Amino acid sequence: MEVVDGGTQGQTLLTFVERADRLLVLDAVDFGLQPGQLLLRDNVPAYLTAQKIGPHQNSFSEVMGLAALRGTAPSSCALIGVQPAAMTLAAPLSTPVGESFEAAQSMALDILRQWGVVPSLRAQPRHLSAAVLDTLVQGGV
DSSP states (O other), X not given: OOOOOOTTOGGGGHHHHHTOSEEEEEEEOOOSOOTTOEEEEXXXXXXXXXXXXXXXXXOHHHHHHHHHHHTOOOSEEEEEEEOOSOOSTTOOOOHHHHHXXXXXXXXXXXXXXXXXXXXXXXXXXXXXXXHHHHHHHTTOO
């Protein structure tokens, strides 16, 4: 299992997507719902658009579209999206989104179990800063 903080990495996420057998994405997604509402989809929309200024301008849906076009998309995909209060860069975490974390965690754990993964919660939660994520990806604690 690999944990990746995708942030706004754009096309650079293609490598991670292509080597995944199964892909679980948790993200802020504008579904037009009330802030904090969660939506589970059994796939991540995959499409390509024509006009780009640079490789970092790709949305995650376009990354999925590239993987599909190359025949390297994961066999299983799930998206847990939370409706943010604002879809602007560096927008602060709103109260409704923060209150949705426990339900999103439960949804994610259920999906992992359906995929045959036996997740276990830590006694002490870990804050997933960029440094912690780097350590996880490199096989650390």
